[in-house]
Amino acid sequence: MLTQEETARYSRHIILPNVGLEGQIKLKNARVLIVGGGALGSPVALYLAAAGVGNIGIVDMDEVDVTNLQRQIIHTNANIGKLKTKSAEEAIARLNPLVKVNVFNTKLTSQNAINIIRKFDIVVDCTDNFPARYLINDACVLLGKPIVYGSIFRFDAQMSIFWAKKGHCYRCLFPLPPPAELAPSCGEGGVLGSMAGIVGSIQANETIKLILEAPDTLIGRLLILDAWKMRFVQLKVSKDENCSVCGKRPTIKKLIDYEFFCAAKPQQTSDFKDISVTELKKRIDKGEKINIIDVREPFEFEMTNIAGSVNIPLNSVVSCAGEIDNSKPSVILCKSGVRSVYAINILKNGGFKGEIFNLKGGVMEWAEVIDKSMVKY
Numbered sequence: 544m545l546t547q548e549e550t551a552r553y554s555r556h557i558i559l560p561n562v563g564l565e566g567q568i569k570l571k572n573a574r575v576l577i578v579g580g581g582a583l584g585s586p587v588a589l590y591l592a593a594a595g596v597g598n599i600g601i602v603d604m605d606e607v608d609v610t611n612l613q614r615q616i617i618h619t620n621a622n623i624g625k626l627k628t629k630s631a632e633e634a635i636a637r638l639n640p641l642v643k644v645n646v647f648n649t650k651l652t653s654q655n656a657i658n659i660i661r662k663f664d665i666v667v668d669c670t671d672n673f674p675a676r677y678l679i680n681d682a683c684v685l686l687g688k689p690i691v692y693g694s695i696f697r698f699d700a701q702m703s704i705f706w707a708k709k710g711h712c713y714r715c716l717f718p719l720p721p722p723a724e725l726a727p728s729c730g731e732g733g734v735l736g737s738m739a740g741i742v743g744s745i746q747a748n749e750t751i752k753l754i755l756e757a758p759d760t761l762i763g764r765l766l767i768l769d770a771w772k773m774r775f776v777q778l779k780v781s782k783d784e785n786c787s788v789c790g791k792r793p794t795i796k797k798l799i800d801y802e803f804f805c806a807a808k809p810q811q812t813s814d815f816k817d818i819s820v821t822e823l824k825k826r827i828d829k830g831e832k833i834n835i836i837d838v839r840e841p842f843e844f845e846m847t848n849i850a851g852s853v854n855i856p857l858n859s860v861v862s863c864a865g866e867i868d869n870s871k872p873s874v875i876l877c878k879s880g881v882r883s884v885y886a887i888n889i890l891k892n893g894g895f896k897g898e899i900f901n902l903k904g905g906v907m908e909w910a911e912v913i914d915k916s917m918v919k920y
């Protein structure tokens with residue numbers, strides 16, 4: 544039931560046929576955990592609180608810093624130096640004192656994640672680093688909870704819902720983290736402040752729809768935004784049966800050390816040469832027999848690829864190495880020529896004997912120089 548005060552406050556929801564009184568009661572009873580009280584966490588927390596989501600948890604251990612205020616709109620100048628959880632709790636109380644806020648002034652870790660997440664129905668991933676994303680993913684797969692995912696970097700963003708019960712998880716899409724040195728943070732790479740508003744609002748929107756049991760959510764889809772060109776691309780994604788946490792034979796059955804997982808990398812090899820896209824094109828045109836191996840994820844390969852290339856996603860390189868004909872030279876490629884070096888290291892460390900080239904600049908360079916009709920992303 545709703546009180547008179549609540550009925551008045553949420554009247555613009557209640558008159559929506561898709562929400563109604565019943566939907567508003569669902570929102571009131573919902574328990575949503577926001578991990579990260581920063582850029583994305585700000586709009587998510589404010590919109591969920593305004594919408595009357597009755598129980599909101601926020602996990603963050605940081606204090607408000609002046610450099611946060613360009614995008615973290617839940618915090619204010621007056622709260623510099625204050626804990627972000629405290630600052631967010633105050634902002635929510637000012638906006639809507641009817642919702643309960645439960646703050647966790649801690650970092651989410653392999654030790655506390657299960658106990659914290661267990662108390663909530665939905666987790667909104669508003670973090671900004673890979674160890675946290677894999678940790679949240681694995682904990683939610685183990686607990687059967689959905690994650691409303693968003694990430695922003697510079698002008699680029701990705702959004703999805705990970706729910707192993709109904710579709711893919713984060714690991715199905717990204718089985719391996721990018722090499723640690725290639726995972727810049729917003730501190731290093733910068734981010735346009737308003738991106739947080741766009742993406743956080745979409746996360747709040749999808750969270751509300753999950754609570755209302757709406758049919759068309761981001762389950763099974765990855766939404767990619769290039770805000771500089773203002774283009775949304777949508778990809779269909781499905782569960783990977785071989786996923787190490789939600790697949791048929793999972794190897795991850797409890798939480799692991801995520802800092803270590805994301806920092807681990809194979810020993811570097813220098814036993815390969817770069818090849819330019821023009822050189823590769825020349826050799827293909829001459830009719831030379833070359834293995835062209837694209838190590839991007841299947842959804843990326845499906846979107847755009849070089850004719851004649853074969854897709855062996857990075858996490859399958861070890862198991863598929865034996866199928867590569869090493870009597871011919873192999874050109875390894877990815878989006879921009881970084882993951883391919885990682886794949887070459889895996890192949891060489893695994894004892895691969897053939898001649899190997901790394902395609903400099905990857906598929907995007909090919910799309911820039913050789914085939915301008917190709918999709919760029």
Ligand SMILES: [Zn+2]
Nearest residue numbers: 712715786789
């Ligand atoms: Zn999975």
